[in-house]
Amino acid sequence: xxxxxxxxxxxxxxxxxxxxxxxxxxxxxxxxxxxxxxxxxxxxxxxxxxxxxxxxxxxxxxxxxxxxxxxxxxxxxxxxxxxxxxxxxxxxxxxxxxxxxxxxxxxxxxxxxxxxxxxxxxxxxxxxxxxx
Amino acid sequence: xxxxxxxxxxxxxxxxxxxxxxxxxxxxxxxxxxxxxxxxxxxxxxxxxxxxxxxxxxxxxxxxxxxxxxxxxxxxxxxxxxxxxxxxxxxxxxxxxxxxxxxxxxxxxxxxxxxxxxxxxxxxxxxxxxxxxxxxxxxxxxxxxxxxxxxxxxxxxxxxxxxxxxxxxxxxxxxxxxxxxxxxxxxxxxxxxxxxxxxxxxxxxxxxxxxxxxxxxxxxxxxxxxxxxxxxxxxxxxxxxxxxxxxxxxxxxxxxxxxxxxxxxxxxxxxxxxxxxxxxxxxxxxxxxxxxxxxxxxxxxxxxxxxxxxxxxxxxxxxxxxxxxxxxxxxxxxxxxxxxxx
Amino acid sequence: xxxxxxxxxxxxxxxxxxxxxxxxxxxxxxxxxxxxxxxxxxxxxxxxxxxxxxxxxxxxxxxxxxxxxxxxxxxxxxxxxxxxxxxxxxxxxxxxxxxxxxxxxxxxxxxxxxxxxxxxxxxxxxxxxxxxxxxxxxxxxxxxxxxxxxxxxxxxxxxxxxxxxxxxxxxxxxxxxxxxxxxxxxxxxxxxxxxxxxxxxxxxxxxxxxxxxxxxxxxxxxxxxxxxxxxxxxxxxxxxxxxxxxxxxxxxxxxxxx
Numbered sequence: 001x002x003x004x005x006x007x008x009x010x011x012x013x014x015x016x017x018x019x020x021x022x023x024x025x026x027x028x029x030x031x032x033x034x035x036x037x038x039x040x041x042x043x044x045x046x047x048x049x050x051x052x053x054x055x056x057x058x059x060x061x062x063x064x065x066x067x068x069x070x071x072x073x074x075x076x077x078x079x080x081x082x083x084x085x086x087x088x089x090x091x092x093x094x095x096x097x098x099x100x101x102x103x104x105x106x107x108x109x110x111x112x113x114x115x116x117x118x119x120x121x122x123x124x125x126x127x128x129x130x131x132x
Numbered sequence: 133x134x135x136x137x138x139x140x141x142x143x144x145x146x147x148x149x150x151x152x153x154x155x156x157x158x159x160x161x162x163x164x165x166x167x168x169x170x171x172x173x174x175x176x177x178x179x180x181x182x183x184x185x186x187x188x189x190x191x192x193x194x195x196x197x198x199x200x201x202x203x204x205x206x207x208x209x210x211x212x213x214x215x216x217x218x219x220x221x222x223x224x225x226x227x228x229x230x231x232x233x234x235x236x237x238x239x240x241x242x243x244x245x246x247x248x249x250x251x252x253x254x255x256x257x258x259x260x261x262x263x264x265x266x267x268x269x270x271x272x273x274x275x276x277x278x279x280x281x282x283x284x285x286x287x288x289x290x291x292x293x294x295x296x297x298x299x300x301x302x303x304x305x306x307x308x309x310x311x312x313x314x315x316x317x318x319x320x321x322x323x324x325x326x327x328x329x330x331x332x333x334x335x336x337x338x339x340x341x342x343x344x345x346x347x348x349x350x351x352x353x354x355x356x357x358x359x360x361x362x363x364x365x366x367x368x369x370x371x372x373x374x375x376x377x378x379x380x381x382x383x384x385x386x387x388x389x390x391x392x393x394x395x396x397x398x399x400x401x402x403x404x405x406x407x408x409x410x411x412x413x414x415x416x417x418x419x420x421x422x423x424x425x426x427x428x429x430x431x432x433x434x435x436x437x438x439x440x441x442x443x444x445x446x447x448x449x450x451x452x453x454x455x456x457x458x459x460x461x462x463x464x465x466x467x468x469x470x471x472x473x474x
Numbered sequence: 475x476x477x478x479x480x481x482x483x484x485x486x487x488x489x490x491x492x493x494x495x496x497x498x499x500x501x502x503x504x505x506x507x508x509x510x511x512x513x514x515x516x517x518x519x520x521x522x523x524x525x526x527x528x529x530x531x532x533x534x535x536x537x538x539x540x541x542x543x544x545x546x547x548x549x550x551x552x553x554x555x556x557x558x559x560x561x562x563x564x565x566x567x568x569x570x571x572x573x574x575x576x577x578x579x580x581x582x583x584x585x586x587x588x589x590x591x592x593x594x595x596x597x598x599x600x601x602x603x604x605x606x607x608x609x610x611x612x613x614x615x616x617x618x619x620x621x622x623x624x625x626x627x628x629x630x631x632x633x634x635x636x637x638x639x640x641x642x643x644x645x646x647x648x649x650x651x652x653x654x655x656x657x658x659x660x661x662x663x664x665x666x667x668x669x670x671x672x673x674x675x676x677x678x679x680x681x682x683x684x685x686x687x688x689x690x691x692x693x694x695x696x697x698x699x700x701x702x703x704x705x706x707x708x709x710x711x712x713x714x715x716x717x718x719x720x721x722x723x724x725x726x727x728x729x730x731x732x
Contacts, residue, residue, distance in 0.1 A: 004204040004506050004719060006570055007197075010447045017249050019450075024241045024460050026234065027513075046300070047231050048515050049240065051463040054621060059515035062522045063224055067304060086171055196509030203505050207723035207732040208547045209532040213525055216505045220521040227514040240514075265723045265732070315732075323730050448510075455570050456512025462626055462633035463513075 030056040031081060032064050033074040042074055053077075141179055141238055149174045161361055166292035169235045180363050181291050182236040189229035190247050190254035194445050196222040198262040199271055207265060214311050215268065221304045228300070232293045248450035256431065257340045259439035266326070266333035269319055272312025274337045274379065278344045280305045281375050290362035320386045327387075334388045335406055339426040341379075345372040347428060373420055380412050380421040392424040401427055479598070482666060485657025487538060488559065489667060491549075492655040492705050493589060494534035495560035498550055500582050501527030502720060503565065504575060512572055523579070523615045530608045537604065551724035555714045556707035559655060563647040565709070565716055573626070573633075573640035580619035581644055584681050585651045587612045588674045597665040620685050627689035634691075641686075641693055649699040652678075656706070671698070 027049035033042040045064045050056035056075040065073045084091055098104030153172055160167070167173055173181075200219045206212035230240045246252040257275055262268060280302060287298035319330045346368040358364045383390055391406035411422040433439065479486060504524035511517035535546035545552075564582060568574040590612055593605035626633040652675050661667035679695045686693050702708055723732070 003201055005567060006506050006510065007201055007448060010444065010451045013447065013450065016443070016446070016450075017251075019245055019249060019454075021454075021457060023239075023245060024457070024464055026239045026241055027464065029231070029234070046228055046297075048227070049231070049234075049513075050515065051625075055463070055625070058618065058621065059519060062519035063227065063515060066522055067221070086168065193509070193514075200509040203508060204502060204719050205722045207551065209528065209535070209550050211732055212502075212505075213528055213532070216508055216521055216525050216528070219508045220518055220525075223509055223514055223517045223521070227518065230514070318731050321731075323727055325727065326730060451570075452510040455510075456572060458630075458632050458636060459512035459516075459572055459626070462629035 027051050028056075029078040030060065030075045031078050032060040033076075034064055034068070034070045035072040035074075036068060036070055038071055042072065047078065048075070050075075141182060143176055143179050143183075145176065147175055158360070161290050165290075166295060167290055168292045174361075176357065177361050177363070178236055180358050180361070181294065182233050182238060184363060185229050185233040185236065185294055186238065186243055187253060187255075189226045189233060189243065190252055191258065192222045192226035192229060193247065194254040194258045194449060196226070197445055197448055198258055198260075199268055201262065202265065202268045205265070206268075211315070218272065218308050218311065221308065225297075225301050225304070228297045229294075232291075232297055235293060244453055248446065248453050250437065250446055253435065254445075255344065256434045256439065257337075257344050258445060259434050259442045260336060260340050261441055264329050264333060266319055266329035267336065269312055269315035269330065270333040270337045272308050273316045274312075274334070274341050275344070276305055276308045276312055277379060278341045278375050280309055281371055281378070282345065285366040285371060286364075288362070288365045316386065320388070331388055334383065335391055338383075338390060339392070339430075341375065342372060342423070342426040343428075343431045345369075345375065347431065348425070376421045376423045377419075380423065381414070384412075390423075393427055395424075401429075479666075482657075482660060482664065483541070485655070485661050486666060487542065488655040488657055488705075489661060490534050490538055492559040492561075493586070493593075494531040494538070494549070495558050495704075496564045496582065496651075497527040497534070497586070498531035499558075499560045499716075500564040500579070501525070501531065502716075503568065504579060507572070507575060510570075519618060520575075523618060526611045526615060530611070533604060533608070537601070547724070548728075551721045552728060555709060555717055558707065558709065558713075558717070559705050560709075561647070561650040561653065561704040562710050563644065563650055565713055566644070566647060567712065571636070571640065573636040574643055576619060576622050576626075577637065577640040577644045579615065580623055580685075581648050581682065582651065583612060583615040583619055585648075585674075585678055587616050588677055592667055592669045592674065595668045597668075601666075623685055623691075624689045627691050637689075638691060641691065645693060646696060649696050649701075650703045652698050653701070653703050653705040 028051065029047055030050055030053075031047050032045055034045050035042045048056055048059040048063060050059050053075065056077075057073065060075045061073045064070075154174055157167075157171075157173060157177075167177075196219045199215060199222075203212065203215050203219060206215050230243055233243060234240050243252070247254065257278075262271060283298050283302050283305065287295055287302060289295050289298070316330065319326045349367045349369045353359065353367050356364075359367075380390060390409045390412045392409040392411075393401045394403040394405050394407050396402045409424045411424050413422050414420075415422060434442070437443075501524045504520060504527065508517065508521040508524070511520050531550065532546060535549045538544065538549060539546045563578060566574070566578055568578065587609060590605045590609040594602050594609055596602040596605065623637065627637050628634075652671055654671050658667065658671070662670055675698055682695060683693075
């Protein structure tokens with residue numbers, strides 16, 4: 001009774017502060033993306049270490065595809081991802097970019113001005129008709 | 133070679149950083165911006181963050197052991213599945229936190245080796261035994277409750293990869309905590325023996341949970357660089373008080389008695405026997421609950437490796453590392469050309 | 475249990491118990507690796523597959539409890555050793571040897587996939603639907619095991635030897651998987667469990683040999699045996715000890731809620 005045999009009978013180590021074999025090094029890092037519903041974008045959710053693509057995909061689906069409803073998993077070796085550098089690479093321009101956004105165009109004010117002008121022209125025409 | 137890659141990753145407060153970069157870095161932190169892995173950062177920020185993430189990862193991996201012991205003995209199908217999923221989540225949290233640490237510069241293998249050989253630590257709380265099923269309930273409710281409290285504050289930190297990991301972990305911890313609450317409620321509405329076991333388990337975990345947040349704040353804590361850089365966002369004492377304010381009334385509500393070690397008139401601990409903690413009173417003025425401090429000498433004994441189960445926990449972790457070495461050796465650097473499974 | 479099944483009730487119960495007990499015990503053994511597996515990511519994957527097995531057992535116990543006015547947890551934790559119908563292989567202790575755990579999973583999951591495919595063709599629709607759902611999840615376990623067997627045997631000499639010695643431990647126990655539950659012939663005849671054990675054994679040998687050949691691990695698979703074993707409640711000497719551990723808390727107060 002009690003503890004499983006796997007968790008008992010652990011050896012007492014003569015040198016608890018050192019291991020006899022050599023350090024192993026790490027597997028390759030893969031970035032993981034999941035899609036929670038068809039039609040939605042795939043989003044980055046973390047990374048796994050794996051020996052190769054097949055292992056990475058297997059690890060990723062069990063790790064990141066299980067605790068939420070999920071229809072697809074992508075993995076990509078991190079070193080295959082080409083990216084910009086925060087410090088060195090400018091991504092978004094620094095000069096005024098308002099011309100490329102909807103909010104750069106104040107059409108509300110323009111409409112008001114336009115309607116006011118139209119009403120004034122109509123009024124003027126009526127006025128001229130009446131008085132002359 | 134027995135030197136781990138961790139040996140040259142040390143805090144060095146004498147180090148001079150480039151003042152311009154440091155100022156820009158601190159301005160970014162003040163503005164509430166998150167730091168990313170490939171950003172420039174002061175060496176002490178990197179080391180402090182790495183140590184914290186590594187300690188956290190170690191705690192998840194060792195934290196999987198006390199509850200893992202009960203997977204084979206869980207008393208219902210639902211509890212068995214939930215417990216496996218919970219311990220699995222802890223391994224997953226460990227994996228994510230080791231990944232964050234790896235990207236700060238220390239290989240995972242070096243971290244696992246340091247953990248197995250006692251060079252690095254993990255949370256003290258996992259050095260305590262879980263002798264009954266009620267302890268499993270108490271760990272999920274009380275210890276995970278403390279962990280959530282801590283991790284919520286860490287999710288307000290400044291290091292992007294760690295903050296994102298904390299948010300994900302906190303979502304999963306919510307399941308652990310609810311499941312623990314469900315178990316404690318079930319046991320406290322159960323048979324006399326179940327209620328007795330639950331009180332006994334509560335007695336075992338209340339004080340380790342108070343210690344969970346670390347030693348009392350020194351005056352310097354609030355101005356430490358780790359607070360200014362938002363590696364930590366709340367002090368140990370603040371978190372401890374939050375924990376007591378949340379869990380003392382809940383425990384009282386459940387009919388659990390909160391106890392502390394017996395002390396003499398001067399406040400010195402005279403015995404390990406437990407007596408009701410008279411200070412557990414709600415103070416209307418401050419809005420807080422009072423409580424008696426845990427035994428900080430015990431905390432120091434456990435942190436030095438002399439807790440009830442330090443040797444067993446590290447021993448099992450090491451045994452598992454050694455037993456699995458052949459699998460890792462087999463796949464390391466391997467490209468076996470397996471087709472992608474569809 | 476639907477009325478028209480009345481006469482097959484006993485046989486169907488024996489069959490479903492054999493599947494549920496296999497899955498419960500295999501999941502129980504594999505779940506004990508949670509937190510202790512060789513690679514953290516694999517720890518998560520292996521634990522997920524253990525949960526699948528236990529969840530499948532639970533679904534079958536629920537069905538049986540519903541049919542026989544019983545309780546799923548009593549079925550899982552409250553029976554005497556000789557009332558369990560699992561094969562010896564699923565309870566085999568792996569002694570902290572991940573190769574044994576893997577090869578055990580490999581043999582059992584291929585077998586379960588075939589058993590579930592038969593059940594998914596059952597004339598009893600709710601059972602067929604449940605089996606079809608489980609079969610889709612079972613395929614994940616099969617893929618996992620196949621991939622690791624091929625991967626390890628193609629890696630280091632050390633890993634290959636580990637897998638070979640695990641095969642020497644596990645394969646001799648596989649005939650126990652094919653021991654027929656009592657009354658299975660009548661279920662085959664009436665379409666509740668189409669197919670036959672011989673056919674299933676042939677398919678299993680073919681699938682397992684294919685993977686082993688691909689892995690460069692030729693092995694002679696043992697033939698079926700007529701010996702009475704787990705399906706008749708006759709278990710290895712270690713089995714009651716395993717149950718004592720698994721049921722320790724449940725038995726301490728069988729009437730209690732947990």
